[in-house]
Amino acid sequence: MNHRTVAVLAATVFSSVALAGCGGSSDDSSSGPVNLTYWAWAPGMDEVVALWNDANPDIQVTVKKQASGDDLVTKTITAAKAGNAPDLMQAEYQALPTLVSNDVLADISDQVAGAEDAFAPGLWQQVTLGTDAVYALPQDSGPLMFYYRADLFEEYGLTVPTTWDEFADTARALKETEPGKVLTTFSANDAGLFAGLAQQAGAQWWTTEGEQWKVAIDDEATGRVADFWGGLVAEGVIDNQPMYTPAWNNALNTGEQLAWVSAVWAPGTLTTAAPDTAGKWAMAPLPQWNAGENVTGSWGGSTTAVTNDARDKDAAAAFATWLNTDPEALTALVRAGGIYPAATAAQSGEALAEAPEFFANQPDFYVTAAEIAEGTAPAAWGPNTNVAYATFNDAFGEAARTRGDFRAALTTMQRATADDMTGHGFQVIE
């Protein structure tokens, strides 16, 4: 209810009211330390920022802890309309186009020149939106992987699938030997996972051509992903129930479901969802569409962005660069915030030398993860990702529940997204 209300409110107010943004305090004359505010939700961020504040007395950063999600985007846009946005903000990759099209984020390409090499190209592309500008620095990422119950795979004589064809065969084989169990579920309550799977297949949902936006949610690659999962659901060899429910937790905890396609942060979720299964899981690369490749999509992850309201953009960009590329900062972020760093070097840093506690049986967890992360596919987000996601929940939720037509659901998603953009005055081609 709150999500929708906020979104609707913001849309109504901003499309109808011309606002005089009074800048407030735009002081560029002052001497003394620069004070920056930073809206972030990562746990333990204040500890990391304290390191910076100790070392940089003339640039002092204050963290204001926020709740993550779409609502924060709306809140920041509201604040920016009043000239009140924070100097720095944590923003998810898929929120960047929305923030840029509302003129919230500053282009910091001059200030962060040279930072590009620190990140995987697929991630860097997401903060430039495919332009010459740079709107944020990648902070953490969520490369997709395949998690499975190693003990049960052995017990039932299953092999770890390396391609999606093998994945389907594994699901069928399990259903045959153990009819009461399923390999995994297709969940329609988090579009982020589906988006990640589509990226792996090569989908580019939003692209720009000059002034025009091209919306291609129902492109060839995404259609392939939808057909694949729709086929398995219709066949009945995987479940169709959503994840993150008590029933799902229970299915994982009791071994009723043997696997989970998830991101690098899955160990944290499994710790609370399936506490009795510690040490029984293993992680492998995501199954591939073409054997022998190493491509994965992303689910989650966020960036550090500098806003147009920032009093000192140079100082803000300097802090953002330190936070996301400096080894000391990243080590602290991993330890205090439990994030998976976007910076390539930090993925094999000392903070990630040991496997997560839940995966103590797989000592090379993060070595494997880093190899997988190298193959992160680029993602193309649009200014109304939230609409596409909401339509996904509705259309695919219905299709999954009835074990029905996933292609039709995808078409619905395409239509709703393109129509919404047209309605907001974007020039859209399909």
Next chain:
Amino acid sequence: MTAPTTTAPRSGRRGGWLPTAVLFVGAAYCLLPVVWVVMAATKSGSELFSTFTFWPGTGFAGNLSDLSGYRDGVYWTWMANSALYAGLGALLSAAVSAVSGYALALYRFRGRETVFNVLLAGVLMPPVILAVPQYLLMAEVSLTDSHLSVLLPVILSPYGIYLARIYAAAAVPQDVVEAGRMDGAGEWRIFRTVALPMMLPGLVTIFLFQFVAIWNNFLLPYIMLSDDEKFPLTLGLFTLLNQGANTPALYTLVITGALLAIVPLIALFLFIQRFWSLDLLSGAVKS
């Protein structure tokens, strides 16, 4: 909060079990979620989803100390903030409603009905619609992210003024006010010493309504505040739930926090009940 009570069916009346059964179903529907919160709050993280839903766990003390320890006890700061916003806000709101409702009920002046109709329109307008414009106004005077930014908008409550007018019209007879004037009392004195005591039960109701509304308010503080030291409980619990995709939500803390958050409300209801019985009493002696 209200458990339906049923009167014992009189002897000889058939079919009395049906309404009772319906009421029992209704009661269960209302109370089960409360029971769930109470039970879930006693479970540790590993018990939460793996043990029987309506059976207490063993982790209540652990949950409490985890909650108190989270970010140096910021939860109790949220609780204090909620108490400040709801307590002071409802008090001021009841005061403003009292004077406005009294004036609208007992004074005849040009535009009285217009003012009242505008207020009625305000009653129909959901407060969430106003949150964003109010934010922009607060930004104009640089008051965003302050305690005042949450307090000021809740002081003026159209619904409270509406209730106060209705109540004042019914409880304060015009004759009593006239008598006061004859005896030479000023208008303020008449309001304070004569009308106010008569309106008290109604004002208690307004206070309680506003208190609960502000205590549960989400959108206004969400838009206004960015510093989590100033958050009320609703916002604080929301940040606990949304820590980013890579961090599992702190369910046990949120559930325990939600349970503790309703305790002051229940206490307030029990404490204030005596004012309502006073209301019934004063109605009974009037001829």
